[in-house]
Amino acid sequence: MHVLITGAAGMVGQRLAARLAREGACAGRPIARLTLTDIVAPPRPAGFDGPITIRTEDSGTAANAAALAALRPDLIFHLAAIISGEAERDFDKGYRVNLDGMRNLLEAIREESTRNGPYVPKLVFSSSSGIFGAPFPPAISDDFHATPLTSYGTQKAIGELLLADYSRRGLVEGVGIRFPSIVIRPGKPNASAGGFFSGIVREPLQGQEALLPVGEDVLFTHASPRSAVGFLIHAASLSREALGPRINLTMPGVCVTVGEQIAALRRIAGERAVKLIRRAPDEAAATIVKGWPTRFEASRALSLGFRAERDFDEIIRVHIEDDLGGHLPT
Amino acid sequence: MHVLITGAAGMVGQRLAARLAREGACAGRPIARLTLTDIVAPPRPAGFDGPITIRTEDSGTAANAAALAALRPDLIFHLAAIISGEAERDFDKGYRVNLDGMRNLLEAIREESTRNGPYVPKLVFSSSSGIFGAPFPPAISDDFHATPLTSYGTQKAIGELLLADYSRRGLVEGVGIRFPSIVIRPGKPNASAGGFFSGIVREPLQGQEALLPVGEDVLFTHASPRSAVGFLIHAASLSREALGPRINLTMPGVCVTVGEQIAALRRIAGERAVKLIRRAPDEAAATIVKGWPTRFEASRALSLGFRAERDFDEIIRVHIEDDLGGHLPT
Numbered sequence: 001m002h003v004l005i006t007g008a009a010g011m012v013g014q015r016l017a018a019r020l021a022r023e024g025a026c027a028g029r030p031i032a033r034l035t036l037t038d039i040v041a042p043p044r045p046a047g048f049d050g051p052i053t054i055r056t057e058d059s060g061t062a063a064n065a066a067a068l069a070a071l072r073p074d075l076i077f078h079l080a081a082i083i084s085g086e087a088e089r090d091f092d093k094g095y096r097v098n099l100d101g102m103r104n105l106l107e108a109i110r111e112e113s114t115r116n117g118p119y120v121p122k123l124v125f126s127s128s129s130g131i132f133g134a135p136f137p138p139a140i141s142d143d144f145h146a147t148p149l150t151s152y153g154t155q156k157a158i159g160e161l162l163l164a165d166y167s168r169r170g171l172v173e174g175v176g177i178r179f180p181s182i183v184i185r186p187g188k189p190n191a192s193a194g195g196f197f198s199g200i201v202r203e204p205l206q207g208q209e210a211l212l213p214v215g216e217d218v219l220f221t222h223a224s225p226r227s228a229v230g231f232l233i234h235a236a237s238l239s240r241e242a243l244g245p246r247i248n249l250t251m252p253g254v255c256v257t258v259g260e261q262i263a264a265l266r267r268i269a270g271e272r273a274v275k276l277i278r279r280a281p282d283e284a285a286a287t288i289v290k291g292w293p294t295r296f297e298a299s300r301a302l303s304l305g306f307r308a309e310r311d312f313d314e315i316i317r318v319h320i321e322d323d324l325g326g327h328l329p330t
Numbered sequence: 331m332h333v334l335i336t337g338a339a340g341m342v343g344q345r346l347a348a349r350l351a352r353e354g355a356c357a358g359r360p361i362a363r364l365t366l367t368d369i370v371a372p373p374r375p376a377g378f379d380g381p382i383t384i385r386t387e388d389s390g391t392a393a394n395a396a397a398l399a400a401l402r403p404d405l406i407f408h409l410a411a412i413i414s415g416e417a418e419r420d421f422d423k424g425y426r427v428n429l430d431g432m433r434n435l436l437e438a439i440r441e442e443s444t445r446n447g448p449y450v451p452k453l454v455f456s457s458s459s460g461i462f463g464a465p466f467p468p469a470i471s472d473d474f475h476a477t478p479l480t481s482y483g484t485q486k487a488i489g490e491l492l493l494a495d496y497s498r499r500g501l502v503e504g505v506g507i508r509f510p511s512i513v514i515r516p517g518k519p520n521a522s523a524g525g526f527f528s529g530i531v532r533e534p535l536q537g538q539e540a541l542l543p544v545g546e547d548v549l550f551t552h553a554s555p556r557s558a559v560g561f562l563i564h565a566a567s568l569s570r571e572a573l574g575p576r577i578n579l580t581m582p583g584v585c586v587t588v589g590e591q592i593a594a595l596r597r598i599a600g601e602r603a604v605k606l607i608r609r610a611p612d613e614a615a616a617t618i619v620k621g622w623p624t625r626f627e628a629s630r631a632l633s634l635g636f637r638a639e640r641d642f643d644e645i646i647r648v649h650i651e652d653d654l655g656g657h658l659p660t
Binding site: 091133137142143144145146147148149151154157158161162164165168169245246 | 463467472473474475476479481484487488491492494495498499575576
């Protein structure tokens, strides 16, 4: 089959493309062809036998979406998005990429079907736990309402609704995946409000200082980038019958306090690493994080076979394996 | 103040315009001017001292929305919509009117503010209990998720999300009102799946036969057209502080079985009226109705002062007062 990934140059997109190329199959079907598109050129993954097409474009314009649909990929991973902070700063860009981009893709698929005969691809959509907004119950159930407190969360919630309606009408076979916090993100510290969730592990493992802007009692749900890729691939394997009409699913994760994150770091890298975490209380960051969801039941996802790590130790070990070559820097 | 009603030729729109014209005030402020727009000319309400502008147009196009926003109405009731059945039959029209119409209005308001100085109107949006989709708990709480099973419900749910995000950003002062079933609708029997909820009362009161396609145990929540208008007017009076960030509210109503509706008809119009209801079981209608929500907690709306009728007898009496001149036909 032909697999298309939008947003293929992103952190999760690159890893997804690499895994699909390496395994040469997805959802039990061999992959004959890969198309990777993003606003900057996605890297060409290694180890794939078939043709790989790299496209550098804004995949969300009506014209580009039509060109992608005309390729009639059997399976589409729609990951292209403006991230939370940028969607909040740039109102128009966020709506254009995150909302219009999704709608243009869905319309292009519908149009391709009308024009050139039945075409109903599997469409895996990366949504976010950002569709939820405080106040929250102790654990967010699968039937808790979406009341986002960001434009990003709004755009993702709308994407879910569109995907469900187009799926209900048989125009696509959609499944939406609400990611929890994905850590440990590789790379440099960044200015995002939740960056410290990765930073307080990533930097100390490299012998560098990390700032902790919030208290150790802050609770949050995490999964590794490897699990994020696993969620997407598992979603692609789910039948319409298994999913039913409620196709948007909250993913499981490891729900821990910052203190428990630090304890896991201590077990794996010792007190010397932990000592590199410097408390730097930041009222603004604490306020933002307070609006974010903490714990999910994720009952449906678990019963459908989605799996994250068992504990935060495992999330750190995955980071060491996938990003640090399998061993702690010396 | 200047009040704009879109969809002003509709059943609820006409009654809202008539009441605002009669009372000459809304939300404690005198009304200086009324603008009424719809795809067919809305009737000119009686008893209003100020100017009334009647516009016959598709208010949802970008150009018409811009023209309306340029009038800078202080209070907007956005009722314009394609109804459920038509939105299901005509995919493009439903999305164009119900989704693009809402987004064009919000964007026109934002643009007017940018162009000609701060403009943040109060915007009351008519949403629907159609945002909910089966299966349901015994009573739908205020934090139950929106998983619509129609394109209409999808478009209304998206409208709510947009309204909340534009409100959060201070671009409008929005409030969304999820109507329950509105009965007794005046006029002729129609082909809509839920038409019998009105028909089994309306027709017998006129000495005419009515068909009942479902069982007497079907449970549903209703309010009168008078209450629908009351919801909209009350919504216009709520402050941003009273509403908080969750601005979309499920309205209260009278939750009764079809059997209880019939018992109310018997109390008010006697056995002769009840005998005019003819059982005509219709599997298709029964299946559609089974997907609709039955009972709402509506706790927030009740605590914010929204009121529907106390029982179905009162809904019938409101119909007799408002649509039959205050007495049963002889």
